[in-house]
Amino acid sequence: MSDKRDRDEDRAALAAEHALRLLHGEPLQRARALEAKDAAFAAETARWRGRLAPLASEIDHAAPPGAVWDRIAAELGAESSAANDNAVGLRRRLVLWRSATGAMTAIAASLALVLALQPRQVVSPPVPSPVTRPASATPMVAMLGGDSGTKVVASWNPAARQLVLAVPGDMPADPAHAHELWVIPAGGKPRSLGTMGAGKQMHMTLAETLARLLQSGATIAISVEPPGGSPTGAPTGPVVAAGALTRA
């Protein structure tokens, strides 16, 4: 029992020493091996890096000479001209995903056409609650993207409460994260529409309460979240795409 406690204490201290970079020789090799194969030790080392990191705020800032960036830029230039660009898979997929702007324009055009050809069904609107407006019956689209181009086209058919997402190429498959879809009503808080699966097209039928939020001027956004979606109900990770809903 106390052997185990001694061992746990020893591990805990070793993780701290490793994070602080005190080790050399055999203990350093041992800590590295543990970090590579023991998830608990690796997590404790990561926590120690985080615990001690605030000390760095005591260090004065210093502007580096401009030549440093020039050297970095030169290295990047050399890298891109190298034939065997060993970019990690995720980066490659992301670049593909982002560079498909031309394809997006075509998809957007065809979606707009589909929407235009659909008869505008006039259905009896859902019983409006006193505080919310009934959903607009006009089909809408949102082009989700940043300055790097459109990434996703969302089209919204209020009559069927159906949201269709079209993605050029493939969504980057990343088992460590999920892409979560949000609607942000003008002046309101983000509400989750669920996490996105893989695939080039996605159809979802929204509950009435969510459907009411998809008004012209609302923003549709995609954030990166832990698997299964945001644990808090609000976006926690970086936003990778967003766009405003406008009438189709």
Place this chain on the structure above:
Amino acid sequence: MNASGCSLSAGRGSAEVLAGAVPNPRSSASAGFSFAHRLLCAMKGDVEPSNFGAEAARRELAILIERVAGGDRAALKVLYDRTSAKLYGICLRVLGDEADAQDSLQDIYLTVWKRAGLYDSAKASPITWLSVLARNRSIDRLRARRAPVEQLDAALEVADDAPSALAVAEQADDARRLSHCLEELEERARSAIRAAFFDGSTYPELAEREGVPLPTMKSWIRRGLLRLRGCLER
């Protein structure tokens, strides 16, 4: 989305990380920046005003790192403009030599370029992740220029680009509690831990500096670190 009350300058002013910021000359990057900012405004409507600047800065840097992971060079330049003064300060502190610090800084941003995909915004703030990377890379360099006996270690260290070395997990209130908890330690443990952090010293160096046997120094620091953890987790 309301533009008023959500201005970029508010985010700039209150974030310590941005102290070294210079205006960004790339118009394309500016567009992305304002894109990111518009989102922040939309998505962080529920953040208290006092936290908004720091939170916005954190989110903006996280978005920049995300874009660097996607191969966006303009994003790397903006990230460099906004964080290099802090990271260069760390390099200088650890290495104590301008030429070495500049080499280290170059190495750090090239590592960011290659490894940005490993950054996990759920685990650590962008500036914490970058600071840890800067300190570790600079210590790698420090050890690489040491005595021949240690060169094998150092070479291994520099070659060790393993993802795990970039793993950082922080708790939100660590910054405030750390100095309090360090104050609770014995003076000799506190000063040894600080020297290890700022100078990248190893156990033998610390023992020599204090004129105590190696096992004594190890015992001081180990006890101090475990007490520190106990205090931080209280």
